[in-house]
Amino acid sequence: MTTTVIEASGLELTFQTSDGPVHALKDVNLQIEKGDFVSFIGPSGCGKTTFLRVMAALEQPTGGSITVNGMTPEEARKNRAYGYVFQAAGLYPWRTIAKNIKLPLEIMGYSRADQDARVEAVLKLVDLEGFGGKYPWQLSGGMQQRASIARALAFDADILLMDEPFGALDEIVRDHLNEQLLQLWARTEKTIGFVTHSIPEAVYLSTKIVVMSPRPGRITDVIESPLPKERPLEIRDTPEFIEIAHRVREGLRAGHSYDE
Amino acid sequence: MTTTVIEASGLELTFQTSDGPVHALKDVNLQIEKGDFVSFIGPSGCGKTTFLRVMAALEQPTGGSITVNGMTPEEARKNRAYGYVFQAAGLYPWRTIAKNIKLPLEIMGYSRADQDARVEAVLKLVDLEGFGGKYPWQLSGGMQQRASIARALAFDADILLMDEPFGALDEIVRDHLNEQLLQLWARTEKTIGFVTHSIPEAVYLSTKIVVMSPRPGRITDVIESPLPKERPLEIRDTPEFIEIAHRVREGLRAGHSYDE
Amino acid sequence: DAVKLQLKWVTQAQFAGYYVAKDKGFYSDEDLDVTILPGGPDIAPTQVIAGGGADVMIDWMPSALAAREKGLPLVNIAQPYKHSGMMLTCWKDAGIEKPMDLVNRTLGVWFYGNEYPFLSWMAHLGIKTDGKGPDSVEVLKQGFNVDPLLQRQADCISTMTYNEYWQVIDAGVTPEELITFKYEDQGVATLEDGLYVMEEKLSDPAFEDKMVRFVRASMKGWKYAEENPDEAAEIVLDNDASGAQTEKHQKRMMREVAKLTADSNGTLDPADYERTVKTLLSGGSDPVITKEPEGAWTHVITDKALN
Amino acid sequence: MIEVILALILWAFGWWVNVRLAEGPMARTRAVRLAVPVIFGITVLLVWELLVRGLNVPMVILPAPSLIVTRFVTSLPVLWVDFRQTILKGALSGYVIGCGAALLVAVLVDRSDFLRRGLLPVGNLVAALPIIGTAPILVMWFGFDWQSKAAVVVVSVFFPMLVNTVAGLAQTSAMQRDLMRTYAAGYWQSFFKLRLPAAMPFIFNGLKISSTLALIGAIVAEFFGSPTMGMGFRISTSVGQLALDMVWAEIVVAALAGTAFYGILAAMERAVTFWHPSQRG
Amino acid sequence: MKSVLAVLTVLAAIVAIWYAACVPMNIKGVLTDLERAGAQVVPEGAVARRDRGAFGLVAKNSFAISATWAQERPRLPAPHQVAVELWQTTVMKKITSKRSLVFHAWVTLSATLMGFAIGTGLGILLAVGIVHSRVMDMSVMPWAIVSQTIPIIALAPMIIVVLYSIGVQGILPKAIISAYLSFFPVVVGMVKGLRSPDAMQIDLLKTYNASPAQGFWKLRLPSSMPYLFASLKIGIASSLVGAIVAELPTGAVAGLGARLLAGSYYGQTIQIWSALFAAAILASVLVGLLGVIQRITLKRMGMA
Ligand SMILES: Nc1ncnc2c1ncn2[C@@H]1O[C@H](COP(=O)(O)OP(=O)(O)OP(=O)(O)O)[C@@H](O)[C@H]1O
């Protein structure tokens, strides 16, 4: 049984800039089911971030409609339905890792004891036990990024939106985090929206790969992944994997121009 | 006939920090021949950047020896033997793209006419014709990075050192630039030192892949690539390619720890 | 009863009478609680009294009359200073012997309401004040000290007999090196340190009574100070919060001040007033007052206080 | 009393108009950006006028704006003389000399790490000192005319300017400097092509801070002695004569001059540091 | 360590230049004094020397050089004269004495601190208003900038008198001038600081559906701290300037400004200089103290 979590139809977003209007999103139609892991891939400036922001009600669409759990994104946000992970870790430097993770909990009014328990749990989840008392700048970039994921996981959002969370990390760390993210997803049944530039990453993680192209930003292809839910890293050397990756690459290249 | 361009033996570099000494490089031995394309790969903090900086005489080794074209790196730098591309584009925001590319030419005293001709040529090389008059902040990250490569190519350095030049770009642009870089290398016979985090990129580009591991930073493997000089993008799906990539990955994993 | 007295200048023996009256209990004998507010180079007592910050103030008549013409009705209720202590002190070696020698020289003058006697003197002599010239002098706004003379930036500066003149002497200059022109001798002297109040307040009998008692006690203080100059100077020193005054200087000042107050019992001499007004009316191109003031003084208080 | 009530109503009305403008759809346009502060200013002036009249505030305490304007218009020649003496001669010459000297010294200091380490803390300290206190001394040294005012200005602008310039010259990132090293660029090449342009935002910051200091220094120094003209002279003598309208007219001149000065600097800054993120926003 | 050495070298150089400068600065006065005392001076007569260059006089009367460092009322007192005066008026006097600089410094300090507190408080409040209200931002901010071009210090006397006349007396008028001067840097710094969180940090809170108050306490305020401290340092220095200038017109009552004025009034240059140095020391102590507080606070916040 699948329930539709996010449904966009004819979505448009035009930014009014001093150089004239920028069509960041044009006629975007997409349906995301509960428990989906959806990757967004596309060249720079195609509107991936914008789309994610529209879902999280951080941006107002200028046309079309979008519903989240049957509500407007605005209402969903008021219900605290989202965990959002930005490209940069964006931890507050004046708070320790543990306090950073507590931030949303404080705001949402969780009890003191509950806060501590949850921090404990998510720190373990992202392999950061014992680092709760450290300040962000005492950690490496990869650890910071994991802390910011922990922050988004600490409260019970059922939609997790991640905007290139692993962009700044090296390949090995990235592989490791990808594996963990998959496990987490399998365990929690969250719906995940994930922006990436890396084809293997998108293919490895997703149940659905959304390929976008710029000017105006629109969806050129939606690829449903036939890969099983259980995915060891080695799956990346299987023909199915390479085949999907190839399809994604072709889709990307079609919509790409080199002046960017 | 091969001539040795860079020769390091027993190279060591220890940074004295307030937390005690950091062994950024330890007992590094490497020989780079004229016309080699050498990639450096390894986890974060393993000393890739440091090694590149030692070659460019931006850092003084604390032990061992290194020669560049038979001279000390310092002398080689005075002879303007290097073009260096940093991870961030590092263009001067108060200069237009064309003026940024002219910067080294002005400093090295090229004639006005020569400067213009060279700017024209390198802008074409990196697909930025027509953008010479723009300021860096009017361009996307990818275009900025290409401009910074153009800047390093504008003068006749025979060693090109590139520190993760494509780290911030999306995959398609990256593929495209990789292709162009290879063509350029084939055409100019430059010696290139290239730091990357991406295994496919390293394998695709290099004649020699140097795998490094941290604490202390040292070379764990040097893989000579059997791939031909002519490399279409599709070569990445050949068994040879996958085989080398596998070897690199193994080498990397061996030296990797997850606390980073 | 509370009385606030605004001084024209910083705490020094120039105001010894009031400090003595306070210290010796003459005010409290009259049931007065007097607060003495020191002035300073940039304090215009007229402005203070206009805003109600003081009940009575000490000021020179020119600035009081100017304020009156500007619509601030000030009335002189007593005049403890009979004589003017202001003079122009010049270097003898600059070749100055008589007033007309001043032309084509640089003179330091106090402004801030104190420039009027000087301007009318110059008008009297027919000397212009717009820069060096054969029939004109260059005027500087003199700061608070005698440096312009000592540094020879000016050939003459304004001094008071009881204060700045002695600072010049203290700096090591001998009286023989100097030549002084007292305004009084030049016939352009204006009345100095008098007591002024707002006209409309005087119509209040309670206030009038307070002033009567105040003037009586103050004059008692002055007479005491004239007779015991050293003690008066000590009292002043005790009241000087800046700690900058020296005993030697204050004792000397007290003696000089006594010379100026000795001839007055506090009552304003109408002849002196007339002379002041005449001087001011002839103040050259930019006269201080343009018409004869009316009701600018009263004998009501002194009559009641002293008889 | 009517005036007071009127003043309150006017205030509320002015504020209401501004709220409408600032939160309206046109808020980002140039016209509204200009209109809002102007409306605010006019409202303040009108309220001031009404309150002064309504509460019968004596002229010697606070004159009404209309009186000040009248005085301003009728005293233009005097104001011009004062302006020339204080702003053009005292403040401007001191400003040019002080800032110029600071720039030169900064370049010298910048060449030596030792000097920079030694001078910067001292400079920072001096920049925070009440330099105004030197005015009586400088008047004593340099005489009564504008030279002593210029000297006060020189002393008060020198250190803020020096500190800013030196800090600005150190503003380059390690990468930008390394780039110059890979070109084997000489000292002056890196100076003119990298450090000076990079320092410009800081230099302009120093220039802006100094501009207000210069104005204040020149005016305050006149309190300690001056020829019979100048803004400081006029202000202090006018207070003595209870000509408060004249005092305020001089304040208007000072504010106009200061704002114009600042505006010119800001325009120059925009032209020179157009590339800096703070100017692009 | 190297820095300390460098600073000491610079200071030593300044003292040396200072001593050297005393010679030409004071030579005329010294020669006049010596002549009065009967010494043979070239050329004779103060008038004759009036327009002579100082260096020429020094060359012709080199015997007088040592006297230039020991005058009673020099144009430029020598460093040791100032030091001796400072010592005598601080350590050697009871601090309750009106002749003690410590007493005067305390008077000034109390006005400074009060003004600083008022100015900082108002500045922060205004900054909060400006950051949260577009109207405030658009209408007040430009005038706040214009207000700084008004030489308020030059008007301090008048303001003091006006306040005086409406019954505000004592420490408060001084504090108000101080507050006016310290208020602007705080507003500017605080507005900058409260706006320093980047769009992403603000968006993060939005995804939590945080209220504006939560946004203020959890994000804007903490991230404004470095800016706040930077402007507090400027603010306290301006406060001190304000207090000192405000003391000038209230007459030589008490305080460093009064001391400065009285020194100037009686031509006591050494007293002026020692008051200046006392002010300088006070300023650096205040700024230094804020620096320490800044370091501690930021460290506890994990930002240093
Ligand atoms: N606030 C804004 N105002 C104006 N234009 C904007 C704004 N945000 C984004 N854009 C424009 O909208 C387009 C889509 O931007 P978006 O950030 O969504 O791209 P993206 O796919 O996330 O790119 P990247 O991979 O570089 O992050 C771009 O052309 C961008 O310049």
Ligand SMILES: Nc1ncnc2c1ncn2[C@@H]1O[C@H](COP(=O)(O)OP(=O)(O)OP(=O)(O)O)[C@@H](O)[C@H]1O
């Ligand atoms: N200037 C320096 N002072 C002290 N330690 C340094 C300095 N530069 C680098 N290091 C340390 O030396 C080690 C190697 O750094 P380096 O920058 O060469 O790593 P890298 O391989 O380039 O890493 P990355 O992939 O993150 O760029 C690291 O541990 C780093 O912290």
Ligand SMILES: [Mg+2]
């Ligand atoms: Mg994006």
Ligand SMILES: [Mg+2]
């Ligand atoms: Mg690196």
